[in-house]
Amino acid sequence: VSRDTLVRWLNEYLNVGAFKDPSLNGLQIEGTGTVRRVAVAVDSSLKTIQHAADSGADLLITHHGLFWGDPLALSGPHRERVRAALMADLNLYVSHIPLDAHPVVGNNAMIAQALTLQNTEPFGEWAGGKIGIAGELPFEQSLQDFADRVQKLTGEICLVHGGGRSPTVRRLGVLSGSGAGSIAEAAAMGLDTLLTGEPEHKHFHDAFEYGVNVIYAGHYETEVFGVRALAARLEDEFGLAWQFLHHPTGL
Amino acid sequence: VSRDTLVRWLNEYLNVGAFKDPSLNGLQIEGTGTVRRVAVAVDSSLKTIQHAADSGADLLITHHGLFWGDPLALSGPHRERVRAALMADLNLYVSHIPLDAHPVVGNNAMIAQALTLQNTEPFGEWAGGKIGIAGELPFEQSLQDFADRVQKLTGEICLVHGGGRSPTVRRLGVLSGSGAGSIAEAAAMGLDTLLTGEPEHKHFHDAFEYGVNVIYAGHYETEVFGVRALAARLEDEFGLAWQFLHHPTGL
Amino acid sequence: VSRDTLVRWLNEYLNVGAFKDPSLNGLQIEGTGTVRRVAVAVDSSLKTIQHAADSGADLLITHHGLFWGDPLALSGPHRERVRAALMADLNLYVSHIPLDAHPVVGNNAMIAQALTLQNTEPFGEWAGGKIGIAGELPFEQSLQDFADRVQKLTGEICLVHGGGRSPTVRRLGVLSGSGAGSIAEAAAMGLDTLLTGEPEHKHFHDAFEYGVNVIYAGHYETEVFGVRALAARLEDEFGLAWQFLHHPTGL
Amino acid sequence: VSRDTLVRWLNEYLNVGAFKDPSLNGLQIEGTGTVRRVAVAVDSSLKTIQHAADSGADLLITHHGLFWGDPLALSGPHRERVRAALMADLNLYVSHIPLDAHPVVGNNAMIAQALTLQNTEPFGEWAGGKIGIAGELPFEQSLQDFADRVQKLTGEICLVHGGGRSPTVRRLGVLSGSGAGSIAEAAAMGLDTLLTGEPEHKHFHDAFEYGVNVIYAGHYETEVFGVRALAARLEDEFGLAWQFLHHPTGL
Amino acid sequence: VSRDTLVRWLNEYLNVGAFKDPSLNGLQIEGTGTVRRVAVAVDSSLKTIQHAADSGADLLITHHGLFWGDPLALSGPHRERVRAALMADLNLYVSHIPLDAHPVVGNNAMIAQALTLQNTEPFGEWAGGKIGIAGELPFEQSLQDFADRVQKLTGEICLVHGGGRSPTVRRLGVLSGSGAGSIAEAAAMGLDTLLTGEPEHKHFHDAFEYGVNVIYAGHYETEVFGVRALAARLEDEFGLAWQFLHHPTGL
Amino acid sequence: VSRDTLVRWLNEYLNVGAFKDPSLNGLQIEGTGTVRRVAVAVDSSLKTIQHAADSGADLLITHHGLFWGDPLALSGPHRERVRAALMADLNLYVSHIPLDAHPVVGNNAMIAQALTLQNTEPFGEWAGGKIGIAGELPFEQSLQDFADRVQKLTGEICLVHGGGRSPTVRRLGVLSGSGAGSIAEAAAMGLDTLLTGEPEHKHFHDAFEYGVNVIYAGHYETEVFGVRALAARLEDEFGLAWQFLHHPTGL
Structure with missing residues (x-):
């Protein structure tokens, strides 16, 4: 399915416009135009992004994204995360409060x-x-x-x-x-x-x-429940294969 | 020593005016005018206030106080804390960021x-x-x-x-x-x-x-160190007896 | 009648949630759980609170309350007002703009x-x-x-x-x-x-x-009219005895 | 003396830049370029402005000016005040907090x-x-x-x-x-x-x-004292004749 | 037609209250009470105001007004604009965002x-x-x-x-x-x-x-279209003669 | 010269900490650790970034950067700019108001x-x-x-x-x-x-x-002067070769 179709469907289904959330809910990194395989996770850490890319996913959906209200220079860990996704042409879609x-x-x-x-x-x-x-x-x-x-x-x-x-x-x-x-x-x-x-x-x-x-x-x-349920819903709607990437924090 | 002397000394020693801290640092509850015995603790919970009162202290010094920027109605736990201190004529002095x-x-x-x-x-x-x-x-x-x-x-x-x-x-x-x-x-x-x-x-x-x-x-x-060191400093300066009230939270 | 019933009724009748008023409208001091006798006044000064307590009221309703947007340390006149109410187990309910x-x-x-x-x-x-x-x-x-x-x-x-x-x-x-x-x-x-x-x-x-x-x-x-009319309304609704405490300011 | 010289001297003498006052301290209405006669008053009401104009003053100095932080349409009383000054080519200089x-x-x-x-x-x-x-x-x-x-x-x-x-x-x-x-x-x-x-x-x-x-x-x-003392100071400095326009409010 | 009738009609027709525009939309300068002739222009510059006055207009309607959120002292160009309108008893009505x-x-x-x-x-x-x-x-x-x-x-x-x-x-x-x-x-x-x-x-x-x-x-x-269409609408509604004052800026 | 040395020197020379500028002055994209060749330009458009990369520069210094106060999703033109720099391991250093x-x-x-x-x-x-x-x-x-x-x-x-x-x-x-x-x-x-x-x-x-x-x-x-003079200064200080990338806008 095309990425733009998927993003529009997600924004509408999750009612993104209704929340005053500084998390920049929606597509945070634009990757390949066609999505065949989805990965979901709680955090968008470097480890999760690399895991998603290695697993052959075209789209990673997470609960916690890259931004919390302020612009970030592309340096240090933030650069590594963005770089890993861009290199793999991976899309990153984030849904914070809308998914709670x-x-x-x-x-x-x-x-x-x-x-x-x-x-x-x-x-x-x-x-x-x-x-x-x-x-x-x-x-x-x-x-x-x-x-x-x-x-x-x-x-x-x-x-x-x-x-x-x-x-x-x-x-x-x-x-x-x-x-x-x-x-x-x-x-x-x-x-x-x-x-x-x-x-x-x-x-x-x-x-x-x-x-x-x-x-x-x-x-x-x-916070593992929402992304998994959302992925199952996507499978129903679009027939997409998906997997959950488990990277617990112990907190 | 008189409470007003003590409060003036604490405000100056801790440089209270230098911090933009919404914690209302300083005397938060006014009790008896003369201080003979001091208790110190990390939190100003109901348990700490009652413990201080039971131990015969005239002044309780804590790191975390009652207020974090908004006015509070005198109901629920806040009422119980204030009431316990007023009933015992206990002074409560709070020093948050200045004591970090x-x-x-x-x-x-x-x-x-x-x-x-x-x-x-x-x-x-x-x-x-x-x-x-x-x-x-x-x-x-x-x-x-x-x-x-x-x-x-x-x-x-x-x-x-x-x-x-x-x-x-x-x-x-x-x-x-x-x-x-x-x-x-x-x-x-x-x-x-x-x-x-x-x-x-x-x-x-x-x-x-x-x-x-x-x-x-x-x-x-x-955060147990500051209140204890401050109490020891008060003992040096004013010859006041003191004790530390240990109420750990495990967090 | 129970205090909680009364407070819920007042909050709804006065439509408290509709006003952006920094006065903290509602129950400002929590006292006894059962209300048998009501006093009403314009201001919640120390004199009014003491008068209400002496008259045997369980609930004092005033137009001007204790708070105007900022937290207050329990010292000076504010401490005296709170202390007088807590000692008498007197409830204080405030309705500022909603009662105008x-x-x-x-x-x-x-x-x-x-x-x-x-x-x-x-x-x-x-x-x-x-x-x-x-x-x-x-x-x-x-x-x-x-x-x-x-x-x-x-x-x-x-x-x-x-x-x-x-x-x-x-x-x-x-x-x-x-x-x-x-x-x-x-x-x-x-x-x-x-x-x-x-x-x-x-x-x-x-x-x-x-x-x-x-x-x-x-x-x-x-501003004497609102609290008196509200008290009369409470009498109708709950059969409560009440009196108006007259403490004019000349201003 | 020239108006511009006078305004510069007043701004400096009164240290206008040091106050965060929404009153727009300084020259509020520009009139004739040469000042020979000064009137001072507490308020810049229509009556005071007309009185100043009738008395032959080139400059009116007041404590309370025309603005308190928001722009005003030139209608109603504000229009009348501005119009009266412009018609008479009267300068209006205001000094609020700096003159307290x-x-x-x-x-x-x-x-x-x-x-x-x-x-x-x-x-x-x-x-x-x-x-x-x-x-x-x-x-x-x-x-x-x-x-x-x-x-x-x-x-x-x-x-x-x-x-x-x-x-x-x-x-x-x-x-x-x-x-x-x-x-x-x-x-x-x-x-x-x-x-x-x-x-x-x-x-x-x-x-x-x-x-x-x-x-x-x-x-x-x-608030009558400041404008009179300032006028006397101007007389010393520049030899200007002045009078105080007395329009009490009873408040 | 009376100015007040006209202003009320304009405020309602343009739905002035619906916009959070710091331009002070509405009557910015009050002139003569009866309007017989209207001029419209894009800017309320000194040149436009003088042109309107010279052309015998009682009311000038512009897209850009005198105020952008802050109070202005009556000096320099702002004084000249206000003075020119007041001298001619010209009304100035401004409609910025409502007219876009x-x-x-x-x-x-x-x-x-x-x-x-x-x-x-x-x-x-x-x-x-x-x-x-x-x-x-x-x-x-x-x-x-x-x-x-x-x-x-x-x-x-x-x-x-x-x-x-x-x-x-x-x-x-x-x-x-x-x-x-x-x-x-x-x-x-x-x-x-x-x-x-x-x-x-x-x-x-x-x-x-x-x-x-x-x-x-x-x-x-x-931005020449709105004021002209509004003037034509006024002609329909009130039978008022009008003209457009063309003062292009080249920007 | 090492990138970190260069960035520290630039931040200090340009006194970056002294300006309340939402432009995120400083290193906006982190590239290779050693800088041998510098390019400077007015804007950090996609064209300038590609030009810098093609010319063999390790560091691009611009007056206008990528951010103006809000976080940006990595999509559309912003993604293309970041991607082009990351692919070429190009550093991007921005100096807006400090360089005016x-x-x-x-x-x-x-x-x-x-x-x-x-x-x-x-x-x-x-x-x-x-x-x-x-x-x-x-x-x-x-x-x-x-x-x-x-x-x-x-x-x-x-x-x-x-x-x-x-x-x-x-x-x-x-x-x-x-x-x-x-x-x-x-x-x-x-x-x-x-x-x-x-x-x-x-x-x-x-x-x-x-x-x-x-x-x-x-x-x-x-705005072409500052980046060129800064580059010349870097040449003096560190012996770095540089070139100016001319992409005029006509505005």
């Missing part, structure tokens, strides 16, 4: 579905909108049993802060990546537990003082 | 001294200034041996990212707390290793792509 | 109703919206007779600047508090007279050069 | 001298600098006696808010015009009394809660 | 109509909206033949940059005045040719590197 | 020297500093004769706007590139003539209404 927030293939939508959340509603304020999901478990579960389910889902051990009034989970907020700043919002909505990715020292006390259980399942681990 | 950057009792100055850094220079840009320290070890050391020294200093296990061109340490940057964003600056200055507190997913690849070893010794663990 | 602008219990709506304004329309720009009311008297009146009516309404003497082309009142703008800056807007709308609260030197000449009669009835005097 | 703050002919310097303040220091923060003066009376005086002195100086009755811990004056802050917002600063500097021009409702409680006596001597009344 | 963007009498709408564009759509981003027009010619034309048509329309020679992939015109963007910054937008929309007014060095390479033909027909020449 | 303002090799310094300006002083405000030069010719010259001298210097025809009170040149301001916005500043400094590069419609009337002669010698033509 997407109602079908978003990171949070995928996690909420895997955990069978019910009566879901928007949660997790970001730049004037909400990009996460809150909902109810079908039955109450102990915090430990629930953390086990999350660990089975991600394959990694979670950090559990049992700040809630009781060690059980019923009303849950899901916010992929760096969501520790939303503990207060979870408390205000009456959620007993927050599932997010990365802990931050400056929000350590929030769990205990707002009385909310918090499960930190890893920034990387909570 | 101070040349004698600053977190970074204390760590640099403990690691016997030489030929030191400013490092770690923050709001137009530099608040950390770079320097040389007296002799080259393997990254692992150096990490062991850091672990002895803090008493906690470090996370080590061996991104540097060689697994040895000679030129080191020290930046307490959340300093992963300064890896590029370390590389530009020709440092082989950065010692900081808290890892961040979005800077994970920087260590490996800029070619810098990074030791994450803990946000909390790298 | 409310179509039923707003300061301007109440004054317009008392003066029997007809054919009313929005007037008084503030941060992109209009918070006052303009309209017509049922019959033309001399400026002096009209000022007498206003004085009967507030119980205080008015300052009258007869800048209008004729000393009569027919088309009136009402803007409680500090509204002298809207004389130009009144002229542009063809109003002959503006009724507001507080005079300002820098707008003194506007009355005479734009040709508008201006009646300054007092900042305090024009 | 000037160490010799400034409003505050003149008041401080008339009240024989000693050990003076800067007071009254405005846009990063201080434009008022604090100092000590040669002997302690009762608040009432001191207010009488102020009344003799201005010729008008003062509004006195006796918020101070004792009804006497020894350490005084002087801030012409609208200075009620500096009561907290006065308290922090240990002043017992503030002398300023215009009261504001929103700072009413400050006098009583910060414990500072405040004398409101009138916005207009406290 | 207007769907009927706008500069771009008029040019698109003269060139018989079909299937038109918005083009030319400006402050969040689009103020130009894109569309298709009824038949493909060589770039040179098309440039000849434009030259016949404006009466002036064009500067032609043949950067497009082929030297023909089919899909055209029209953006009056200074539109060289929109070449990238034209390429993204698949336009082969851009017609605008003024060239800029910093966008010289865009035509050749984005592959878009650009015809620079003159800033002045592309 | 430099006292020795700056565009304005070179022009002022060629025209034998005397008693020079700073002129041409840009972001809080002055980047051009004003001075006196050794003898008065007719505007036409002076324009001939400028034409000999640049080799191109000038556009001459004879707005000055007399058609002679004595006191001259020089501002390379886009300097039409400084006509008012030239008038205020008493200059009779401004020499700049690119005309702008919106400043057309300034020459005639402020009474200043303006010579527009071309944006490109006035």
Whole structure:
């Protein structure tokens, strides 16, 4: 399929124009005009770009891109990343917040579905909108049993802060990546537990003082779902072969 | 000693007016007019404030305060913290960036001294200034041996990212707390290793792509030094008894 | 009635989310969980807070709150106000611009109703919206007779600047508090007279050069109506007893 | 003397470039090229401009000018003011903050001298600098006696808010015009009394809660001194005849 | 017709409130209250204002006004322009962006109509909206033949940059005045040719590197259409006589 | 010579840190580590980059770079420019405002020297500093004769706007590139003539209404001097061969 067709379809499907995200969502590096093979990954690190090129992909789709609001000189690691992609004629397409927030293939939508959340509603304020999901478990579960389910889902051990009034989970907020700043919002909505990715020292006390259980399942681990679901959707739509490039960070 | 004398001395000694820090550095809660006993801690959490009050302190000095730039309604955890201090007539004095950057009792100055850094220079840009320290070890050391020294200093296990061109340490940057964003600056200055507190997913690849070893010794663990050194300085100056309240976060 | 129920009702009834007001409208101090008795006042000064506490109120509702956009250290008068409320377990609820602008219990709506304004329309720009009311008297009146009516309404003497082309009142703008800056807007709308609260030197000449009669009835005097009407509405809705705490400023 | 010479001298003498004042200090309306007669006034209202023109002045110097930061269409009162000056070929020179703050002919310097303040220091923060003066009376005086002195100086009755811990004056802050917002600063500097021009409702409680006596001597009344002293200085320097145009506002 | 009626009609017809334009669109100088004769021009230079006054016009309508966001002292050329209008009691009405963007009498709408564009759509981003027009010619034309048509329309020679992939015109963007910054937008929309007014060095390479033909027909020449069409509309609506004052700049 | 040595020397010689310029002055594309041959040009267009690569240069120095404040996706012309440089391992060093303002090799310094300006002083405000030069010719010259001298210097025809009170040149301001916005500043400094590069419609009337002669010698033509003088300086310092790549824009 032609790259331009694919990019237009992605921009529309992911509703790119709706987010005030400094990540420059969309095609960040222009490569070959025809796409036959897709690779997806969480980060657009040098390793991931080289891996994608070596695997014969024409298009790499990542959650984290090259830019965060400021122009970058083509030197050091940024030069190496750009150079590796250009040498291989590899396209790089980036979808940051749109892929956290997407109602079908978003990171949070995928996690909420895997955990069978019910009566879901928007949660997790970001730049004037909400990009996460809150909902109810079908039955109450102990915090430990629930953390086990999350660990089975991600394959990694979670950090559990049992700040809630009781060690059980019923009303849950899901916010992929760096969501520790939303503990207060979870408390205000009456959620007993927050599932997010990365802990931050400056929000350590929030769990205990707002009385909310918090499960930190890893920034990387909570953000693998969106790019994989998006790739599967592309396979359905365009019959494209794809693979997921696993480069965990342990954070 | 009178509280007003103490506050004036602290503001001047820590050069509070020199920093564009939204933390509202200075006396954040006014308590009793005479200070006989001091407690110091990293965070001004509810637990720390109650501990300080129970220990009979008249003044609690912390690195992280109650405010980060916006007004807060007196409800939820913020209300509990303020209420606990007012009920105990406890003074709360906060010194954030000034206590990272101070040349004698600053977190970074204390760590640099403990690691016997030489030929030191400013490092770690923050709001137009530099608040950390770079320097040389007296002799080259393997990254692992150096990490062991850091672990002895803090008493906690470090996370080590061996991104540097060689697994040895000679030129080191020290930046307490959340300093992963300064890896590029370390590389530009020709440092082989950065010692900081808290890892961040979005800077994970920087260590490996800029070619810098990074030791994450803990946000909390790298920020206990300043408040303790400041308390010792107060003891010298005013003969005040003090204690350190240890409430680690594991982050 | 429970405090949380009451706060939710007030936030919705006053449409708090619709105003870009730095006053932190809503619950500013959290007190007892059950509200049996309400006090209302114009300002949240120390005197008003103490008066409310002494009168046995569980909730004080004021027009002017504690915050105007910046965080405040808990010292000096601000500490005394917070401390007095916390000691008495008194809730403080603040409604600034929402209570000027409310179509039923707003300061301007109440004054317009008392003066029997007809054919009313929005007037008084503030941060992109209009918070006052303009309209017509049922019959033309001399400026002096009209000022007498206003004085009967507030119980205080008015300052009258007869800048209008004729000393009569027919088309009136009402803007409680500090509204002298809207004389130009009144002229542009063809109003002959503006009724507001507080005079300002820098707008003194506007009355005479734009040709508008201006009646300054007092900042305090024009802002007693909203909190009283709101309290009466609470009595209807929840059967709560209330009283108005009168602490005039003479300004 | 030529207008251009005069304007250059005024800009330099008043140090116009040093103030971040949106008032467009300097020549606001260009008139005749030779100045033989000067008029000075507090405001540049239509009445003052016409009075200056009728009196045969070539240059009107005022404290308050035509602009406060935004462009104005040439319609309504603004058109009338500009038109009156252009018709009469009258120059209008404006000096706002520079004439509050000037160490010799400034409003505050003149008041401080008339009240024989000693050990003076800067007071009254405005846009990063201080434009008022604090100092000590040669002997302690009762608040009432001191207010009488102020009344003799201005010729008008003062509004006195006796918020101070004792009804006497020894350490005084002087801030012409609208200075009620500096009561907290006065308290922090240990002043017992503030002398300023215009009261504001929103700072009413400050006098009583910060414990500072405040004398409101009138916005207009406290700002007549600077323009008169400047005119006298011009007479010395250039031998120019001048008169003061008295148009009080009562505010 | 009365000036106030006319100004209200113009503000509404041109939808002045819809544009975030610092040009102070609307009546910029207030003149006589009754308008019998109208002059229109591109710029409000001294020459145009004097010409309008000499021709007996009561109202001058221009595309470029006196203000661009900052207040201006009444000195130098600005004083001369204002003075000339006030002396002649001439009204000055300005319509900048609203008159580029207007769907009927706008500069771009008029040019698109003269060139018989079909299937038109918005083009030319400006402050969040689009103020130009894109569309298709009824038949493909060589770039040179098309440039000849434009030259016949404006009466002036064009500067032609043949950067497009082929030297023909089919899909055209029209953006009056200074539109060289929109070449990238034209390429993204698949336009082969851009017609605008003024060239800029910093966008010289865009035509050749984005592959878009650009015809620079003159800033002045592309902005004569709107004011003339607006005047004709006023003649229809109010029966007013008018003339166009031609003062080309050659730019 | 090594690239890093050269870049450090350039950054220091051009005083890069002193300018608030969004152009990302410095090394914009990192190429080979050793520099043997230098090319210089005004613009970093695709044509210039290819020309530099074809000519065997290791380093291209330009006045206009790739970035103007915002991050750019690697697509379209920007991708082509970056790709061409990376493929050839070409370094790109950019110096925008620092090379207009430099006292020795700056565009304005070179022009002022060629025209034998005397008693020079700073002129041409840009972001809080002055980047051009004003001075006196050794003898008065007719505007036409002076324009001939400028034409000999640049080799191109000038556009001459004879707005000055007399058609002679004595006191001259020089501002390379886009300097039409400084006509008012030239008038205020008493200059009779401004020499700049690119005309702008919106400043057309300034020459005639402020009474200043303006010579527009071309944006490109006035900016060839700095890069050539800088290259000559590099030849002196490091013995590097260089050539100037001439790609005029005619603007």
